[in-house]
Amino acid sequence: MNILPRKFYQKDTVIVAKRLLGKKLVRKIGNYEISGIITETEAYRHNDDPASHAYRKITDRNKVMFGDVGIxxxxxxxxxxxxxxxxxxxxxxxxxxVLIRAIQPEKGIKKMQENRNLKNLKNLTNGPAKLTQALKITKKHYGIDLTKKSEIYITEGEKIKKIIESPRIGIKNGKEFLWNFKVEN
DNA sequence: TTGAGGATTGGCT
DNA sequence: GCCAATCCTCAAA
Structure with missing residues (x-):
């Protein structure tokens, strides 16, 4: 499976958010691999988007949002x-x-259950903080290059049927933008 | 230096 | 449905 090139991310944030649906997120930990198909994303832009971390100005936390794409x-x-x-x-x-909100587990499901300490498959990776826990993603993974085969990367995936557009979740401002994207089941 | 609040989740009522 | 958990970040003073 081919890793998505840097160019893939060099388009309008909203377009990339839509196109990431159906792509595959791969996480390597030691000698095992976890992967899943991306099923829900949200777009966060710049100073036209009051819900974005990059709305005001560049800071220590959000500085990668101002840098190279594919990071x-x-x-x-x-x-x-x-x-x-x-x-x-x-x-x-x-x-x-683009915030990755949910994936559909594909490989390493057992490891994800271990990481989450959970038997229920349905709740394994169906929320933004759940999937980081299942994939053991932490601040250590801030600013890594996702176009290279390393600890985390994104590859080509499946064709998707239909995209459902909704307002983004858990935000105060910017609800008028339908920048939450889901794959129809 | 400080205090308020957050792109959430899970457990309890 | 509601609310606590819990700590990092930002902006104001």
Missing amino acids: SYVYFTYGMHYCFNIVAKKSKVPAGA
Whole structure:
């Protein structure tokens, strides 16, 4: 399976968010591999998007959103959770990223259950903080290159049927944008 | 230096 | 449905 090239991420953040649906997220830990198909994403842009971390200005936390595309942006929130994003934007725009909210487990399901300490398959990776826990993604993975075969990378995946567009979840401002994208079951 | 709040989750009512 | 857990980050002073 081919890894998505840097060019894939050099388009409008909203377009990349849609196109990431059906792609495969691969996580290598030691000598085993975990993978899953991306089923839900959200787009976060720059100063046209009040819900984005990059809305105001560049800071220590959000600086990768202003850098090269195809790089991971991991942040910590609510005192206990990590969320996993991919930097994506067209070249004229200074910042933007796509939040990966859910994947459909494919490989290494047992390891994910171990990591989450959970038997129920349904709740394994169907939320942004759940999937980081299942894949053991932490702040250590801030700013890594997802276009190279390393600990985490994204490859070609499956064709998807239909995209459902909704308002983004858990935000105060910017609800008028339908920038949450899901694959129809 | 400090305090308020958050791109969430799971457990309890 | 509601709320606590829990700590990092930002912005104000």
